[in-house]
Amino acid sequence: MVKSGITKEEIIAWGGAEVFNQALAMCNAGDVSDVRYDDEKLEISGKIIRENGWGMPVSLTLKDRGTVKSHCPCYHNQKLGQICPHVVAIAIAQMVIEMDDEPEETAETRQPGEDAPGEAAEEEYIEVPMKPAMYAYVSGSRASLSIAVDAWYGDIDFPAC
Numbered sequence: 652m653v654k655s656g657i658t659k660e661e662i663i664a665w666g667g668a669e670v671f672n673q674a675l676a677m678c679n680a681g682d683v684s685d686v687r688y689d690d691e692k693l694e695i696s697g698k699i700i701r702e703n704g705w706g707m708p709v710s711l712t713l714k715d716r717g718t719v720k721s722h723c724p725c726y727h728n729q730k731l732g733q734i735c736p737h738v739v740a741i742a743i744a745q746m747v748i749e750m751d752d753e754p755e756e757t758a759e760t761r762q763p764g765e766d767a768p769g770e771a772a773e774e775e776y777i778e779v780p781m782k783p784a785m786y787a788y789v790s791g792s793r794a795s796l797s798i799a800v801d802a803w804y805g806d807i808d809f810p811a812c
Contacts, residue, residue, distance in 0.1 A: 654749045655688045655695060661717045662742045666734035669790055672797040674739035678747070686744040697741035709737045785811065 663671045677683055677699065684706060686697035693713040698706035712720045719738070721728050727735040783802035791797050800811040 655693075655713060655745055657695075657713070657742055657746055659746065662739055662746065664717065665719055665742070666736070666739050668799075669795070669797055670734060670736050670739050671743075672790075672799060673736035673795075674743055676797075677736060677740040678743050683740050683744045686741050686748060688745055695741055695745045697744060699737045699740060707737065709741050711738050711742060783809075 662674075666674075682700045684698045684700055686695065688695050694710055695713070696708070696710035699709055700706055707724060710722045712722070714720060719734070719742075721734050721738040723729070723735050723737045725735050725737055727733045728738065783804050786801045786803060788799045788801070789796065802809045802811045
């Protein structure tokens with residue numbers, strides 16, 4: 652499979668953290684479907700399932716230096732010219748698909764002397780407290796509110812989606 656190579660950081664830069672969080676909520680709700688990447692056109696396309704069941708077609712074209720041209724029929728994209736959560740949602744879904752398609756490492760594919768995942772030397776493990784410190788980051792306005800919850804294990808931060 653040919654990969655688009657997009658990263659979380661690039662996707663956040665397209666529309667900002669608030670748009671990314673809205674898009675992530677769409678992905679988590681299962682509102683994104685039929686995502687595919689066309690390597691010749693450098694285009695990611697898919698559908699956003701609306702409340703009425705209609706699959707709204709959405710796509711984006713990857714441009715130079717991590718920029719994109721978005722194609723979405725929504726108000727934010729058409730009238731305001733902004734990267735909308737719909738476009739970001741299909742990009743997130745494509746990134747997840749690419750992550751899921753990475754082959755599992757087996758004993759046959761490892762180099763001689765290389766540790767398997769989970770078989771690292773004892774000194775490579777990081778000792779962390781058992782109970783995390785939980786933090787919630789709230790942003791937006793009364794009309795559009797988003798929250799990100801993180802679990803901190805010592806100096807290690809994990810999103811608690």
